[in-house]
Amino acid sequence: MADVRFSSVSKRFGTTEVIPSLDLVIPEGSFTVLVGPSGCGKSTLLRMIAGLDSVSSGQIALAGTDITRTAPSERGVAMVFQSYALYPHMTVAENIGFGLRLAGRPKDEVAAQVAEVAEVLQLGALLDRRPKQLSGGQRQRVAIGRAIVRKPRVFLFDEPLSNLDAALRAQMRVELTELHQRLGSTMVYVTHDQVEAMTMADQIVVLNKGRIEQVGAPMELYTNPKTPFVAGFIGSPKMNFIEGEAARSFGGDLVGIRPEHIDLSPGEGTWPAIVCHAEHLGSETLVHLKSGTIGRITVKVTGNAVIEPGAPVFANPRPGHEHVFSGGQRVAMP
Structure with missing residues (x-):
């Protein structure tokens, strides 16, 4: 060795x-x-x-x-x-x-x-x-x-x-x-x-x-x-990145959050969105959303979730799991 x-x-x-x-x-x-x-x-x-x-x-x-x-x-x-x-x-x-x-x-x-x-x-x-x-x-x-x-x-x-x-x-x-x-x-x-x-x-x-x-x-x-x-290279599916006003609310110019750290709610939540497509993988479901607030994101849901395209939902990031970047560098711990 x-x-x-x-x-x-x-x-x-x-x-x-x-x-x-x-x-x-x-x-x-x-x-x-x-x-x-x-x-x-x-x-x-x-x-x-x-x-x-x-x-x-x-x-x-x-x-x-x-x-x-x-x-x-x-x-x-x-x-x-x-x-x-x-x-x-x-x-x-x-x-x-x-x-x-x-x-x-x-x-x-x-x-x-x-x-x-x-x-x-x-x-x-x-x-x-x-x-x-x-x-x-x-x-x-x-x-x-x-x-x-x-x-x-x-x-x-x-x-x-x-x-x-x-x-x-x-x-x-x-x-x-x-x-x-x-x-x-x-x-x-x-x-x-x-x-x-x-x-x-x-x-x-x-x-x-x-x-x-x-x-x-x-x-x-x-x-x-x-x-x-x-952040974008490590992890599967890849991390979601959010810019603009939604990112600035977290104290950075870019915020990343992994698909497995977002929860979906049918009634209320942080980011209103529409379901575009769901990938059913058996043990998990990847839900692709489009939101007027944060753009397109992916959410990982445990199990075979029944979610129809076009359905309105709310995406809720789990507190403490945000990755905040400014000027290309991390500025806050999750």
Whole structure:
């Protein structure tokens, strides 16, 4: 295991600066998720740790050692890509052990380490199969096994679940989290999916246009977002934002309130509105409202609520759950 430290690191492609000067600590043994929209710089940061992209200025240290100019093969990191990149003509066992064989390790040692990794990833019964005979989730586990067998100090994951369907992504989130618990290794994981970030990470780094908006534990970012960007990116469905006179009444120029922190009343309340549409999800209902006072908002209601489009309702924010912003920064605690 090892920690990773960025000190005044920047990255430019030609004259275009994609990562302004940045400082970041990825603690030893943590599961740190870099999250943000496409083009925010998260994959670039990951590739700089791996040595696949050079650093324009600053320093990257791993376990206290400067690796800024170290060759990728000598950094002690292993990367799992969005594309599984498995060799189609090789079996699962051969794919997992390829790096060890390339390094000239004895056959017995390679076989023993492949068997150990296969047991961890529940691939023991599949070692003789080829990639085309595997499901998407099994292929992803093989790609992860190829990284584990190298026993790196840091694991790097670049959106590894994006090619899987929703059910398999949910399953693999659990498997990766449990794998981290078993190995105790430092893992850095890139995704644009805030649900993955919230459910897997013990530290989230929210990036926006190459800059760090906020670093913290998942629930810290959920309950105490420092900027409107973080407030809108973390949480599902996304936070409602209110401007104008309604926002000024709370003491800011922008007020955010999450859909789960608004109650509906048929008779009276804070904001009169009309139901536009209701999404019935079984355990909850997302009600989309239009209000002349605050514009369009979404409300999350527990259970399968029967709410007809066009029905008049009142939306009532729960006291103490407002997130008040002014000048792009948080100015009041909920």
